[in-house]
Amino acid sequence: MTARNISRFWEWGRKIICVGRNYADHAKELKNAIPTEPILFLKPPSAYVREGSSILVPRYSNNLHHEVELGVVIGKGGTAIPESAAMEHVAGYALCLDMTARDIQDVCKSKGLPWTRAKAFNTSCPVKRLHLPDDFLIPYLISYISEFITLEEGDLILTGTPKGVSAVQEHDQLQAGIQDVVTMSFRVDRQEK
Numbered sequence: 001m002t003a004r005n006i007s008r009f010w011e012w013g014r015k016i017i018c019v020g021r022n023y024a025d026h027a028k029e030l031k032n033a034i035p036t037e038p039i040l041f042l043k044p045p046s047a048y049v050r051e052g053s054s055i056l057v058p059r060y061s062n063n064l065h066h067e068v069e070l071g072v073v074i075g076k077g078g079t080a081i082p083e084s085a086a087m088e089h090v091a092g093y094a095l096c097l098d099m100t101a102r103d104i105q106d107v108c109k110s111k112g113l114p115w116t117r118a119k120a121f122n123t124s125c126p127v128k129r130l131h132l133p134d135d136f137l138i139p140y141l142i143s144y145i146s147e148f149i150t151l152e153e154g155d156l157i158l159t160g161t162p163k164g165v166s167a168v169q170e171h172d173q174l175q176a177g178i179q180d181v182v183t184m185s186f187r188v189d190r191q192e193k
């Protein structure tokens with residue numbers, strides 16, 4: 001565990017690495033094939049938003065979805081981390097939303113383009129720190145990712161959404177949580193012209 005206080009890890013400006021189609025039930029709900037290894041994409045630090053600020057619907061989207069995900073906060077950096085040592089690199093956990101402009105993602109997919117405009121826009125990663133026991137299936141993802149992306153202290157890994165994604169609207173108040181553990185709440189506004 002890191003000696004640094006990670007309760008405000010989003011203020012360090014580190015990268016966010018997201019795993020896609022990690023759960024078969026979500027792949028099925030969007031009628032996607034189940035991948036044989038993790039699909040990865042990135043969000044920039046400008047994607048972070050925390051309670052008290054709004055999630056902004058991008059001007060160019062009319063179908064913004066929420067995805068509720070477990071986030072893993074990296075406490076010690078490394079490259080090519082073996083699974084056996086992976087948990088030594090975890091500083092803690094976060095409840096996260098992977099906000100997704102689904103209409104834009106569909107266009108990107110149909111054209112074979114990256115998902116950046118659909119997934120990496122400002123406020124696309126609402127977060128709240130979360131306290132959990134260290135008994136999740138995290139080592140494989142840390143080891144897989146760190147083979148080709150050096151992990152740094154303060155990085156956040158989003159581990160993928162289970163099924164149950166749906167659209168959100170301007171003026172909605174979103175509540176996300178894990179029963180009896182943590183909840184968070186965000187208002188949704190539209191990005192100004």
Ligand SMILES: O=C(O)/C=C/C(=O)CC(=O)C(=O)O
Binds near residue numbers: 023
């Ligand atoms: O392939 C799709 O249509 C959608 C994939 C995702 O949005 C991947 C995720 O972000 C996820 O599984 O959490």
Ligand SMILES: [Mg+2]
Binds near residue numbers: 019067
């Ligand atoms: Mg996701």
